[in-house]
Amino acid sequence: MSEKAKELFNGITNIDDELIESALAATPESVKTEELTALAKKTWFKWAAAAAIFCVIIVGAFVALNATGVFAPASEQIQSGESGEPHIQSGANSDDEIGGVDLLIGDSTYINGDLNVRYRLLSADDLHRFEPLLKDGLPRGFKTLATYWIKEEDLGEQMGVVTGSELGIAGQKVYHFALLPDLDGLCIIRYDGKYRFFVGDVVLTDVTSTDAILAANGMPEDCVRIAVYNTAFHEENTEQIFSTEDPALISEICRLVKSNGMTESYTDLDEELLNVELCRICFYSKKGMYAQFSFYPSAPVLIYYYFYPIPPENAQRLYEIINP
Amino acid sequence: MEDERIVELFWQRDEDAVTQTERKYGAYCYAVAFNVLSVREDAEECVSDAYRRAWDSIPPERPKLLKAWLGKVVRNIALNLWNKNHAQKRYSGFEQLLSELEDCVPASGSVEGSVDSEELGRVISEWLREQSELDRVLFVRRYWKGEALNALADEWGVSQNKLAQKMLRLRRSLRSALEREGVEI
Structure with missing residues (x-):
């Protein structure tokens, strides 16, 4: 391989950053030109073949899963x-x-x-x-x-x-x-x-209480760490605001989040209260399972798809723990 | 995380800079390295070295476009790795790239004498700006990022044969441009 080709490789390495970034960001949609159309493959017959194969795969998968009992209508x-x-x-x-x-x-x-x-x-x-x-x-x-x-x-x-x-x-x-x-x-x-x-x-079968959700994940017995984050989901700006591996504290938090049942909608709760002070409490088990609830101390309620009200004094104590 | 913030972390000597760089550009750096080296372990080593090089270089450097800057670092390391190992290992990706780039090498006898790689980069950039947007994109994706021709053809929904012909025309066009500029490599 010639040294000159390697020199050229080095030269290409040094092309302007703007040219590199714009080329890497380009997509066929953003560069839709007649030139691109001229290069395009004649694909209708491939699509037709792919569609036929897809149908066969879907039907096959449906039959196979149905036969094993994996794919069936949900009863719940x-x-x-x-x-x-x-x-x-x-x-x-x-x-x-x-x-x-x-x-x-x-x-x-x-x-x-x-x-x-x-x-x-x-x-x-x-x-x-x-x-x-x-x-x-x-x-x-x-x-x-x-x-x-x-x-x-x-x-x-x-x-x-x-x-x-x-x-x-x-x-x-x-x-x-x-x-x-x-x-x-x-x-x-x-x-x-x-x-x-x-x-x-x-896979949760009982979501009628926070206890049931924790229990399905082997907690509180298996819980080895609790962490609290400042956002509803893990995203770029998520920050951990509290964590503990202290068994006594874990036990207390598990007790504090015990709910008085559940509600299915916002209607029982003051929406204004839900707009403030969100955090998310995550419970980690020693087996790598985990459960999480959004926590609105002002409501006070925990949320995991449904709403789980907790006693105000428990919410107050929980709030104090995670905001020392 | 924004690139500026990541660069700021490097300047603050915060090790999270490396974590954030990997999170945002790890897959991309790996792709650039693997496209050239085509050996998994070496591509991984190349990317790890690139993070270390970034840690050592920022500061004093402050890249404005971190993605392109990182890609260049990866390419440089990949070339060094090729120089070091090519007697023992076959880096098919790089060898294929170099063999295509032979088409761009200008005929010798130019009057200006050989240029350094930065100057060569400037001349190639000028030539690229004269090309259509599609040609610019295809050239950078193939010869800078090292994407394979068949992968490019698939992604862009074009015929591989037509794409290969287009790339050949581009390489010849670059060679003509380099000869016109009197560049000798």
Whole structure:
């Protein structure tokens, strides 16, 4: 390979930053020109073929999932509120049914036939669940779980086998992550040619109280950490405003969030009060599961799709704990 | 997080600068490295080195366009890695790129003498500005970011053969421009 070509490579490296950024930001939609049309493939027949194959796949998947009992009409679905949150699916205890048609476009994956825990691909929003447990960080530095390239030596003990998945990975082995071998909420499965992290969420069958939601995640017994954040979801400006691993404090907080039942809408609550002082309380279990509630001290109410009023004195104490 | 804020973190010697850089540009840096090196471990090493280089360089540098700046760092490291390892390893991505770039090398005998890479970058930038937007985008994506021809064709919904012909015309056009400018490499 000639030195001159390498010099040219170096020269191209140094083209103006603006040219680079604008080219990287461009999309076929933003550069829609006749020139592009002239280069375009004649694709109608490919689309036709793809549509036919897609139909076959959908019908095949439907039949296969139906046969295994994974894909069936939900007997119990709690519809989302105004926030547009996803549905809470009913679980294995309700005739082994876990969801509706929306599952077809997801990445839901089930292990060892257990329909009570739904696994999905790890996203950056999940890092707060696991990275605090990596006391010494990840090897080789400068990595997060979201970008960590999983190697063979990261595979811990086999946790089980995928028994149903919208990703088409049934039969794949499931491994613990060697650095966090006790977690069931984080595992490694081979998908699309690579080992990838999957995250487990408990499928809630009883959402009538905060206690029930915590209990489904093995808490308060398994709770090892509570953290409070200043936003409703994990996003760029999210800040942790409180955290504790003190068992006594964890126990007290779990007691304080105990609700007096639930309501289904805003109507029982003063909306003005809901506009102030939002924070989010997250409960982390030693197995890597987690539950969270938005907390409006002024209302006082906790929210997880539904509304869970708590006694004012409990809210006051909770507020004092998380705002020392 | 905004690029300016990330750069500010570097200036404050806050290690979160690296975390935020990785969060925002980790996948992109990896893609640039992998497109050139096509060996996973080396691409990872290249990206890690790029973060360290960023940590060492900012300050005193204060990149205005962090994405492009990082990409350049990654490319430089990738080239060094190629120089170091190419006797033992086959970096198919880089070799393919270089073989295409041979088409752009101007004929020798120019009067101005060889130019340094920054000056060459300026001349290529000028030539790029004379091209259509589509040609600019395709050239940068192929020869700067190192995206494979078939991936580009798929993303842009164009025929791979037609795209290959277009890229050949672009390379020849660049060679003519370099010769016109009297650039010798």
